[in-house]
Amino acid sequence: MTLATPPVGEPRHRRGSPRGTGAFDRSRRRLYLPFVVPALVLYLAFVIGPTLAALWISFHRWDGVSDMRWNGLDNYSALFDDPTFRTALANTLIILVVAGAAIFAISFVLTMIVREMRGRSFIRSVLFFPHIVSAIVLSIVWGFIFEHNGTVNTILSTVFGTEPIPWLNADNLFLMILIGTVWISTGLYVTIILAAVDRIPRYFYEEALLAGANAYQRLRFVTLPLSWDVISVAAIFWTISSLKIFEFIYAFGGTTNDMPPPAVWNSALFVYGESFGGRSPSYLFGYASASAILMLVLFTALIVVLRRLLRRDSIEF
Amino acid sequence: MNSENSIAQTGVLQPHSDPAVVRGGRDRRPSGGQSPRVRTTRADPIRTLGRVLVWAFVTFNLLVFAFLILSSFKTTTDIFRAPWGIPGSLNFANWTNAWNESGFARATLNTAGLALGASFCTLAVSAPAAYVLSRIRTRSAGPLSVFFALGLGIPAQVTVIPLFEMMSRVGLVNSLLGLFIIYTATHVPFTVFLLTGFMRSLPREIEEAAAIDGASPFRSFWQVMLPLARSGLVTVLILNIISMWNETLLGIVFLQTVEKYTVSLALLNFLSSMQFSGADYGGLFAGVCILVLPMLALYLWLWRRIIEGITLGAGK
Known part of the structure; x- marks a missing residue:
């Protein structure tokens, strides 16, 4: 969805940058997702996800082996x-x-x-x-x-x-x-x-x-x-x-x-x-x-x- | 106009890029009229007392590390009889025992592999992300940078239980590979955070020149940005190596058998085995030195980078 925004973003891109870099900037935007996603996936999977999971686990009684039992607060x-x-x-x-x-x-x-x-x-x-x-x-x-x-x-x-x-x-x-x-x-x-x-x-x-x-x-x-x-x-x-x-x-x-x-x-x-x-x-x-x-x-x-x-x-x- | 003059001078003398380079206090003031005034304040007793305290602190730290190294060559009775005595002869028995029998050789290998491998992987994943976050202006880049920075505030004790459950489902508990993945992933937020700030501070002109010359964005990243950001990359790599080398909480939860232990776990293991096998402080300090000396070597070699990196993180 970030790639869908350029029409809005393009006109007000950097002041004073040489004209030739416009095409460069556009094709650089194509790097955005492939470059950011691997780091984001690792971060979500091993830091953010586990934090949310900890919140979920905290509402349960659980020893890691048997089934989780909900016990609210x-x-x-x-x-x-x-x-x-x-x-x-x-x-x-x-x-x-x-x-x-x-x-x-x-x-x-x-x-x-x-x-x-x-x-x-x-x-x-x-x-x-x-x-x-x-x-x-x-x-x-x-x-x-x-x-x-x-x-x-x-x-x-x-x-x-x-x-x-x-x-x-x-x-x-x-x-x-x-x-x-x-x-x-x-x-x-x-x-x-x-x-x-x-x-x-x-x-x-x-x-x-x-x-x-x-x-x-x-x-x-x-x-x-x-x-x-x-x-x-x-x-x-x-x-x-x-x-x-x-x-x-x-x-x-x-x-x-x-x-x-x-x-x-x-x-x-x-x-x-x-x-x-x-x-x-x-x-x-x-x-x-x-x-x-x-x-x-x-x-x-x-x-x-x-x-x-x-x-x-x-x-x- | 005198003050203007000193503005110009201090401007030259304060390379804001690298505070660590400002050395020794010799750069303090331009040799000008008012210096005698400054000097009068230096003789007061409070200041002298302060200096004595600073040197006492410095001496304490140095003595502690001298003590560690000395003790690793002594027997336990010698350590208690004459803690500050120089060992009569260089007794390597503690070292060979720790290295061969207490599992420190294996542990050193494990930890070195983990720390080097995982910190390189973290860098390989984070540098591209930091590049696009610092250079491409989309609506999501700003919030995403903040989102990565949030990860700095989440301590390991929050994530360790879900991580353990996750990894045990895929059979990666008690596995160096599992810990490798976790170390790589958990150091991503810090690395992205530091590198985004660093790359933002680098000039855009060279990249623009490359673009005019027809370089593709990927090539520009690879051949312009990475070399340009080299000092930042090296700094964050070292900081991650240090942090992974010393990491304990995740290691202690995820590694259960002695041959997979990292150095800190081997040391804790040695510490707890002393309860049964008797106090062997010489061996303990040899193990301590195995944990400390590689970091000391790294520090002696790259202290400026390390200090710079840490203050850079705080300066943002």
Whole structure:
């Protein structure tokens, strides 16, 4: 049907293009479908289709083997009575908000410092590196450092003679996951913000200095407004990636061959734990799908709200 | 007119195409009158404290990776007795054990094949789509680009159960081919999204010249656009290789037998087997290094591309 539109589209095609390209444009339109369809088919079949299927499954009771049984919204109402899900929901949101706030605050401060330093290219590469390392590895290392007889306790006891601190007991485990998440994500956001700040022409800062602006005022009136576009995209990017966090929590503290304790689960672990995961998987496909869909809807709403909140008139410079 | 002068200078010094090239802070300001003013703000203690913190962070990351590599050559008792000691001799036993007995050799082969093959396939499918979406003006091109971008927001935990059901109906569960197809398809949205933005930013003039010379649109795509977009194609290829190499959730659901494991699954498997066979941290860290070192090598080689690609994605 897209091919049927040219009579309308043709006359107002590109300004200033040489006449000879009209025929070229017309025959290029013939490439449109063959070029776009393979990607579209894969995308529909393996991403969009399964998402809709998950929505369908979420209205059923199903273990993947026997027949699906319709049970309407029961899965969803059961979720809210399930303390495990409520914990997973809270954890996901805590990661989003608390870790997110820490990541952006720290990244901003680091960016402001790093951009004036010698060797910033090297610093940025090192800070960024965790982003391309498997989160499982980072999780193992993070756990190892804070083990009972791990690095941190060893250093503390030799320097201060303190007793080993139980970093990884049930009370502290999620906190350590939060801090670990901040550790592995900060470098990425430093890199993104640094790239945005680098695009700000130098003379804005010089003008600000001449006008007697202090460091805070330069941040508030030059850096923030002029890098706002990128920061708002980065905030949405963080929202999306925070929902996807799985490996770091899954492998954390782990020498067991089971799931981590439910107290540290987030949404992704909840889905996995209620379907395929654990020593004896529960195969609650309908229930797990309901939680996944619920989180997807919640995060979609959050992103819409976030976009509204972060929208500013973009400044050309 | 002084400010005009600095506009011109910064204009030259800010190649907006590649922020990564702006190096070392030496480009900061034109050597002009006001520089002493700037310098006075640099000595304050807060700034010094900040620098110390940055270097502490950098040192921490470097130490962590040094620790990984050192530990992979040590025995477990050595790791706990002297975590930061240099291993007395280069002890390759951990590596050979991990490689030969814990299945990391097979896993490395599996993962490398998957990541390379699937990322090339993703590129082959996505580059044409990105080309027409960025160049042809039809009513559907805009909405379709947005539709592809929506896929970036759908996490694997939403699709994994239906995908499992789909693949088990066609007998592609516990199959590297099945995972290959899934990796290829699930990376399409990101690849189309990144490449559409990239190709849109490329000049049209060369293609128009080719059209006047009588090149067919397909030839123009193949011989003009693809070479022109090469850096974008390479960047997205590498980003996909990294993402597939490290992928775990889909792998852990779809692969069930040890000889099909990817490296991350082999590592998780090793981690859980330590509960029965005793803590072998030397072996664990050798496995960790097998997972990390290929990515480290890729990073050392192409860090600028990788960083550029990621910031490009966010800059759109």
